Amino acid sequence: MERLRDEQVELMCANCSAELAQEYCSRCGQRRIHPQDLSAYHFLRELAGKVANFHAKFKTLRTLRALLIPGLLTAKYLAGRRQPYRSPFKLYLVCAAIFFVSAPVAGFRLASMLESDPSGPLSRLVSARAAERALDRPLFNARFDIRVQPIYTATLGTVAIAFALMLQLLFGKEDKPYGAHLTFALHYVSFMYLVTIAAGASRTIGVSMGTATIAGYALLVPYLILALKRVYSERTGEILLKAGALLLLSFAFNNVAAFAAIRLTLALD
Secondary structure (H helix, E strand, C coil): CHHHHHHHHHCECCCCCCECCCCECCCCCCECCCHHHHCHHHHHHHHHHHHHHHHHHHHHHHHHHHHCCCCHHHHHHHCCCCCCCCCHHHHHHHHHHHHHHCHHHHCCCHHHHHHCCCCCHHHHHHHHHHHHHCCCHHHHHHHHHHHHHHHHHHHHHHHHHHHHHHHHHHCHHHCCCHHHHHHHHHHHHHHHHHHHHHHHHHHHHCCCHHHHHHHHHHHHHHHHHHHHHHHCCCCHHHHHHHHHHHHHHHHHHHHHHHHHHHHHHHHHC
């Protein structure tokens, strides 16, 4: 009789008493209670999971700190010293996530874009699109801000791919595989995310957009030159010429990516 009662209890969620057909309750989400959940082994395994999670967060912080040193992460990755750091693609996603969490501060919101373009083509396009969708402006802006994030991440990812192709073209005589150039590009774009956050945040303390943009490039230009110097074994003069070409191309690519992300988001909104 007692065994039957225990079996009936197992079919009910201990938290909300709902019928429990799966491992997790469909009503409140709590996991099914098992007798071994109170064992010493279970608590040790849970502790190990928490320690592993802490180690993963520390690894991310270590990678971000290394990213601030031009070319260091790329050089270590290409040399095979990869275990202490996040992979280039994971780092790119982490920096993209940081960027969009910081979007209100960085100014990457539709409202901020419209402030910089009060009567230009973007304002006219947004007004027409909002009227077409019969949405008031705050709701339209909120929908745009949510949808533009994954789209911009994807378009900036294509910038990294194009940047890597340019690296392969400019440094072809070093006979590095495309993956090496893509690693450099992903690290550079990740750093670009962080610089964009810093430049956008400076506007909250009264710095003008023009000054913030100049300050951003004042960080990106020496970073790119020093990173190229660390990763590619060419003379300083050649590095400077190729860095100039890459900066011009990356500026063009970034503008195209932002334009494409905005237009595609508006088309889907």
